[in-house]
Amino acid sequence: MDRESLEEMAKGMENFTYSSGLIEGVPFPKAxxxxxxxxxxxxxxxxxxxxxxxxxxxxxxxxxxxxLMLQDGDVAKAMRAPxxxxxxxxxxxxxxxxxxxxxxxxxxxxxxxxxxxxxIELLPPSFWEKNVKVIYVARNAKDCMVSYxxxxxMSKILPDPGSWNDHxxxxxxxxxPWGSWFDHVIGWWxxxxxxxxxxxxxxxxxxxxxREMRNMTKFLNINLSEDVLEKIxxxxxxxxxxxxxxxxxxxxxxxxxxxxxSQFMRKGIVxxxxxxxxxxxxxxxxxxxxxxxxxxDLTFRTEL
Ligand code: PPS
Numbered sequence: 001m002d003r004e005s006l007e008e009m010a011k012g013m014e015n016f017t018y019s020s021g022l023i024e025g026v027p028f029p030k031a032x033x034x035x036x037x038x039x040x041x042x043x044x045x046x047x048x049x050x051x052x053x054x055x056x057x058x059x060x061x062x063x064x065x066x067x068l069m070l071q072d073g074d075v076a077k078a079m080r081a082p083x084x085x086x087x088x089x090x091x092x093x094x095x096x097x098x099x100x101x102x103x104x105x106x107x108x109x110x111x112x113x114x115x116x117x118x119x120i121e122l123l124p125p126s127f128w129e130k131n132v133k134v135i136y137v138a139r140n141a142k143d144c145m146v147s148y149x150x151x152x153x154m155s156k157i158l159p160d161p162g163s164w165n166d167h168x169x170x171x172x173x174x175x176x177p178w179g180s181w182f183d184h185v186i187g188w189w190x191x192x193x194x195x196x197x198x199x200x201x202x203x204x205x206x207x208x209x210x211r212e213m214r215n216m217t218k219f220l221n222i223n224l225s226e227d228v229l230e231k232i233x234x235x236x237x238x239x240x241x242x243x244x245x246x247x248x249x250x251x252x253x254x255x256x257x258x259x260x261x262s263q264f265m266r267k268g269i270v271x272x273x274x275x276x277x278x279x280x281x282x283x284x285x286x287x288x289x290x291x292x293x294x295x296x297d298l299t300f301r302t303e304l
Pocket of ligand 1: 272
């Protein structure tokens with residue numbers, strides 16, 4: 001995906017209006033639904049590594065961390081292309097002439113690092129057939145909800161979330177693109193012992209990035225010295241990624257992502273939900289959370 005094709009596409013988007021479709025009851029952009037057969041039949045390779053997340057859970061920093069691990073911590077190599085180019089988002093479908101995520105992934109040499117937001121039941125089966133290693137990153141729902149609100153507001157290819165109150169209800173009902181946060185985190189959690197899945201938490205990465213990086217290197221069977229891990233930690237800190245043109249989305253035309261509305265690298269903290277949830281919303285959220293997570297041995301931290 002090069003800047004020229006993004007700009008050409010952006011020009012043709014003046015009259016773009018978002019429309020939604022459903023795959024197995026999960027809402028997605030209509031363009032994705034129209035290409036679903038191709039996406040579902042994606043051909044994974046044995047040495048692929050997949051980063052799977054619910055939207056806004058810390059995908060981009062994990063993409064950058066794992067890419068650097070695969071490059072032995074070589075920052076110059078990590079700067080070879082914007083994150084969304086070097087780590088294709090497999091279900092991405094944008095208007096032409098931008099390549100689809102499947103096309104971008106097919107163009108890459110192995111070993112490939114890939115990204116998905118798909119709920120586990122919709123993951124292309126070739127990932128399981130090839131026994132691909134998956135790093136799943138989960139983030140607490142309250143902060144995901146806030147982050148998604150600002151992202152939908154700045155992104156021209158996602159629906160306008162309306163007011164914060166509108167978004168609160170839509171998110172809680174699982175009616176945002178890519179569906180219910182609850183179904184997503186639970187589905188992947190329940191599968192973690194059946195496949196090669198490392199399930200990690202955004203909050204843990206914020207608390208102690210090197211501890212989580214060590215977990216990742218162990219899972220990926222990569223040996224990196226403490227010095228290299230330190231370098232990766234520095235390069236993937238929120239402040240460093242916010243400044244880095246390869247990671248901060250500045251390569252995407254502002255007509256597609258309006259950075260005057262919100263930054264892609266917005267706050268990068270745990271607990272920003274406290275600045276958005278009313279007391280009543282917090283009570284309503286906690287009640288729903290209790291119901292949906294009942295009997296699931298999965299816990300999230302909403303503050304550190
Ligand atoms: S996406 O569009 O779904 O791929 O977005 P994703 O990358 O998953 O999530 C974006 C949120 O992650 C924050 N972010 C970071 N936090 C900590 N450290 C680093 N390096 C980092 N990079 C991105 C980003 O700011 C978004 O969270 P919010 O809460 O909106 O700030």
